[in-house]
Each structure stands twice: as structure tokens, then as C-alpha cells.
Amino acid sequence: MTKTHHLALIGVRYPQLALGTLMAKRGFRVLIVDQNSAQSTLTGEEGNQYAFRRRPAPLFGLDSNGLLRRFLDEIGIGRMLVRRSYPSNSVSYQVVLPRHRINLYPQRDATMEELSREFPESVDSFKALYSELDGQAGRWYEGYGDLPSLERGWGSLSRLRNRGRAVWQSREVASLLQGFDGMEQETAFLSLQHHFLGGYPFQTRPSALSAALIHSIGRRGTFREPVGTTSITSLMSDRFQEYGGEILRGAKAANVRSGPGNFVTIDMEGGPDIQTVCLATTSGIAGAVDGLSHGAGKNQDDENGLRVPVRFFLGIDASIVPVGMEDNLFYMRDDDGGPLGLKALYLSMGPSEGGSSEGKSSEIPSGSEGSDGDGNRSLTATALVDRKVLRGMTEEIISAAERDILQALEAVIPFLDRGLNFLGSDLTAKAMEAAPRPLGGWITSWIPALVGRSRVLTGRRGRVAVMEVPPWELGLEGETLTALAAAGALRKVLEKAR
Known part of the structure; x- marks a missing residue:
């Protein structure tokens, strides 16, 4: 007999984990389907012995009044997470x-x-x-x-x-x-x-x-994130399974269709079908799954005013980090911004020695008393670039932009030529495929704040929810709003099926 679920989620990123953990805690049978065969704890950049922060904005919302903190407290990991992994700056x-x-x-x-x-x-x-x-x-x-x-x-x-x-x-x-x-x-x-x-x-x-x-x-206040959001997602994954949730790894959803009765059927590649009362995923994943792609994950290349966070990844000798330089720094250049007009930069310092959260630099601010300055640290310089500019990228422009970034950083960190290892950027075609999603204007950025909930597209008589994740500047608070909105959209159907 085919096992049925109250809620199935495609993908194991933060919005899916947040929604799944909340519903599992409420007693629903929840399954997360993820095509990766094992939980990933290292990003591609960390394979170069550096732990780069992938979010171009400081982590916030973990203070006692923050929405993110309240949600993490609700599922039982807030205090533990803040105390062990995310000390306040x-x-x-x-x-x-x-x-x-x-x-x-x-x-x-x-x-x-x-x-x-x-x-x-x-x-x-x-x-x-x-x-x-x-x-x-x-x-x-x-x-x-x-x-x-x-x-x-x-x-x-x-x-x-x-x-x-x-x-x-x-x-x-x-x-x-x-x-x-x-x-x-x-x-x-x-x-x-x-x-x-x-x-x-x-x-x-x-x-x-x-x-x-x-x-x-x-x-x-902001919080140090020595390994990005790995601590949050790892703890949430553990708590999700403690509440009875299941994670099916190495399984790819090929198609979604209406199943027998009031169920939704997920056709899996090389595996048995999955029957579920409700289904949820994010718009980016929905665009690649037949039966969910209509109206989701649309190509936004032709939209005006979109800007893309472009990151430049560097390794830096900790001994040349100036005293008083903070780990999160917004920098206005005193020139025209170089070939791409990158006049404003966000600089984020990561931990040393391969990104261990136990390392000295993840606990001691750079240049502070008690830091011996040993080892290497990651440095991510992020700029917001108009998408129209990125369409005209050539190898010559990319090389010129990367050289320009190094020259610009010397105004903040002197003597970079003595201890700098330039590792790459998002400007290459391959990297841009996985680059952060583009930003819109103030409407898309702060719409959750103005109307009280994030956008969730529903279908199949309220049984399928596609979460439109807010742009990155809202951080995990915005993604939490999205997960809560999806929970509200699916609540009535799930309560009837319990």
C-alpha cells in the first residue's frame, strides 16, 4: 500500500525546512524530497579552504524581538542556536x-x-x-x-x-x-x-x-555567521526529523499531477510515486518541475531595474587586517567605480583556517585585542550590478573589473599585495548560474512588511503552494515570513485531512 503524507516539500533549503518543521511539530506527516544524495555542509568556495559568507547582508533577526528568533524559539532551537553558533557582534x-x-x-x-x-x-x-x-x-x-x-x-x-x-x-x-x-x-x-x-x-x-x-x-544588532546559515539549517533538519518528519535524499521530482481522490501525486525519477494531501516548494524549483512550472520561476531577464549581487572572493592573510576593521563593512569608493561602476561595496570577513566555527577569528573580531593575526581569512566583496550591464560581459571586462576591485580594496586594507589570494568572482558564466537572485525595487523588497505576508501562489484547489522567496536583503526574516504565509495558505486543507 502506498504511504501517504499530509505535506510533501521539494527541496531542502531554508523555506522548505522552516515550513516542514513547523507543520511536523503540529503533528502532520511531512516528507521533504531532495535530489542531493547527502546533506551539504560545505559550499564550493569552502573547498578552497575558506568559508565564505554567501549572504551579502549581515544576519539579523536573532535578537529577542526578531521574527526569525521567535520562529526558531517556536520550533525549539532559538536559544541553543544563538548561544552556541551566533554570538552577537x-x-x-x-x-x-x-x-x-x-x-x-x-x-x-x-x-x-x-x-x-x-x-x-x-x-x-x-x-x-x-x-x-x-x-x-x-x-x-x-x-x-x-x-x-x-x-x-x-x-x-x-x-x-x-x-x-x-x-x-x-x-x-x-x-x-x-x-x-x-x-x-x-x-x-x-x-x-x-x-x-x-x-x-x-x-x-x-x-x-x-x-x-x-x-x-x-x-x-547583527550576529556572526562563521559558516553562513549552516548552523540554522543543520539544527532545523535535526529537529524536523525529531518531530517525525522524513527526508528522502537522492530523489528527483519529475512531474506533479492530480492523484486519486483528493491527493496530489509526485512522479519521481527512478522511484515510486509519492501521494500527498498538500505540496509546497519555492518558485525557483517549481520552474523546473513539470506540472508546477506554469506561472512560477519566470525568467526575469527583461525586467527593468533589476540588480544582481555580484561577489568577489578573496583569501587574505589575517596579519594585514587593520585594527578596528569590522567583519561587516559598507564602503563608498572615492572614484567612479571602475569598469562596472561599482561605487559601493559590502565587505564581509569570514573565519580563518577553513571556516571552522571553533577558529579564533570566528570568535574574535579582526584586529581586536587578543587576536594573534595568524592564518588566512576569507573576504567577500559584494556589489550590486544592473543586469543590463552583466549581459555585455567579456573576458576583458571581467579581468578589468577584478583588478579594479583589488585596487579599490587597498583604500580599506593597505598592503593587500603582500597577503592576498584572489579566488574568483560571480562574473564568470558558470558562477552566474548559481549567483544570488536579482533584486527588485522597494515594492518587491519590503512587500512582506507592508502587506503582512509574503507572496504564495496556490493551485489545485489550495493543495499546492509555491513560495515566492523575497530578495536577499530581507534575509532569513523574509524567508520565514514566506514559510508562515505558506502555512496559513495550506492550513485549512491540512486540518480537514488530519
Whole structure:
């Protein structure tokens, strides 16, 4: 007799694991189908004895009020994960301008001291702006409610009221931003954070609520991620199976169709079919599976305004890392940006000696007291490049861009030529196939924040959910919103089938 499942998921990435673990904890029979034969803990870059951070933005949301932390607590791994794997940074991140270097601290008073030192004439304008932004962000987080309300989308009336108030007060933020007109360095300080943390075009004035959420990241703190998101996905995979979930590895889904009764059938390559009440996956995977590809995973090459995170991977001798350089650094260049116009860069330092989370540099900030500076560290320089520019790539342009990045980094890390190993970039055709997904404008970036839930496409009478994962600047909080939205979309069907 064919074994049936309440929920089957295709792929074992974070959104599928998050949704599967939540539903398994609630007592549903959940199966995850993954075509890889074994759980991967090392990326391709780590095969070069370096552990590169694949996300171009600091990990956030693990603070006590964060959505990601609340979700991880719900499935039983939050406190364990934060304590063992993701210690908080003393500095959230650092912003480097041609004539300024500013540390962003979780404590707003400490950040104001930094701004007072670097921009003494405009510190009062910064204080007024951050006071308004913090108020709006606080009201938004208060309106989150509990996880079940997030599954329902808009949730409570108070959430709707708080969101409406934030939109109404956008005029106040716009007025405060006008106070920075003509202040080139102050404007660059704000713009550089928006550029990476908000996924906007290079501008200083996103919507008020979006600006509030962007700047709340530094206040809430960021966390060291010595092995990327491996700790989260590994612990979640273990907990998923403890709750009774199954993972079928080395199995590829070929087709999805309506099965007998009210079941959905997954035709497997070289294996027995799978019968399930509900099915979920992400849009990227759905585009490659017959029966799911319609309307999912569309090619976005022709969309205007899309920018792609392009990463340059380097190994660096830890002894030349300057004292005071933080592991997460946003850098504004003092030139035209070179062949590709890469004027803004995000620099992320990884651990030394092959990426072990037990290594010194994963626990001790670079250049800090107590670090002996031994070993090699990974350095990822990320830039956001217009997709139209990438279409015209040639070997000559790629070589010129890579040389240009090295020259630009010397302004931040002197003497790079003495201890640098350039390992490659996303600019090669093969690498671009696996590069991070492109970004849209503010609508796609912060739509989960504005409407209360991420986009989930449903079909087959509500039995199939295709998760449209938000762009990377929302990080795992955005993917968690997506998983919760999918849980809400499938809840009624699953409850009837229990």
C-alpha cells in the first residue's frame, strides 16, 4: 500500500525546512524530497579552504524581538542556536566613506557618539531623524503579533492601525531627510545603508516605513555567521526529523499531477510515486518541475531595474587586517567605480583556517585585542550590478573589473599585495548560474512588511503552494515570513485531512 503524507516539500533549503518543521511539530506527516544524495555542509568556495559568507547582508533577526528568533524559539532551537553558533557582534556593522569611518552599534547612544565625532554640525539632524525612524520601527514590530496572526496575513486591527500610522507619518520623515540636502557625506552615509540593506536604487529616500526597518537592523544588532546559515539549517533538519518528519535524499521530482481522490501525486525519477494531501516548494524549483512550472520561476531577464549581487572572493592573510576593521563593512569608493561602476561595496570577513566555527577569528573580531593575526581569512566583496550591464560581459571586462576591485580594496586594507589570494568572482558564466537572485525595487523588497505576508501562489484547489522567496536583503526574516504565509495558505486543507 502506498504511504501517504499530509505535506510533501521539494527541496531542502531554508523555506522548505522552516515550513516542514513547523507543520511536523503540529503533528502532520511531512516528507521533504531532495535530489542531493547527502546533506551539504560545505559550499564550493569552502573547498578552497575558506568559508565564505554567501549572504551579502549581515544576519539579523536573532535578537529577542526578531521574527526569525521567535520562529526558531517556536520550533525549539532559538536559544541553543544563538548561544552556541551566533554570538552577537559588539558593532552591528561599519560604514566607511572617503573621509569617515562610522561604527553602527546596537546601542543608539553609542551610534550617536560616532555621528557626533564624524558629523558634529549635523548631529542634531541625525538625532531627530533616528528618533522618528525608531518610533516607526518600534510600532511595526509591536504590531507583529504572534506567529498564527502572521500566517493569517494582516493579523489584528492593531497591526493595521500601526501600519497606517507609519504610512501617515511618512511626511515627517521626508521633512527630516530634507534637512540633509547639500550634505554630501551625510547623505552618502544614509544612502550606502539603503543601497545594501533595502535593495533600492542608489538613493537616499525610500518610503518612511522601509527606512525605519532598514535602520532598525543596526539597532537590533547583527550576529556572526562563521559558516553562513549552516548552523540554522543543520539544527532545523535535526529537529524536523525529531518531530517525525522524513527526508528522502537522492530523489528527483519529475512531474506533479492530480492523484486519486483528493491527493496530489509526485512522479519521481527512478522511484515510486509519492501521494500527498498538500505540496509546497519555492518558485525557483517549481520552474523546473513539470506540472508546477506554469506561472512560477519566470525568467526575469527583461525586467527593468533589476540588480544582481555580484561577489568577489578573496583569501587574505589575517596579519594585514587593520585594527578596528569590522567583519561587516559598507564602503563608498572615492572614484567612479571602475569598469562596472561599482561605487559601493559590502565587505564581509569570514573565519580563518577553513571556516571552522571553533577558529579564533570566528570568535574574535579582526584586529581586536587578543587576536594573534595568524592564518588566512576569507573576504567577500559584494556589489550590486544592473543586469543590463552583466549581459555585455567579456573576458576583458571581467579581468578589468577584478583588478579594479583589488585596487579599490587597498583604500580599506593597505598592503593587500603582500597577503592576498584572489579566488574568483560571480562574473564568470558558470558562477552566474548559481549567483544570488536579482533584486527588485522597494515594492518587491519590503512587500512582506507592508502587506503582512509574503507572496504564495496556490493551485489545485489550495493543495499546492509555491513560495515566492523575497530578495536577499530581507534575509532569513523574509524567508520565514514566506514559510508562515505558506502555512496559513495550506492550513485549512491540512486540518480537514488530519
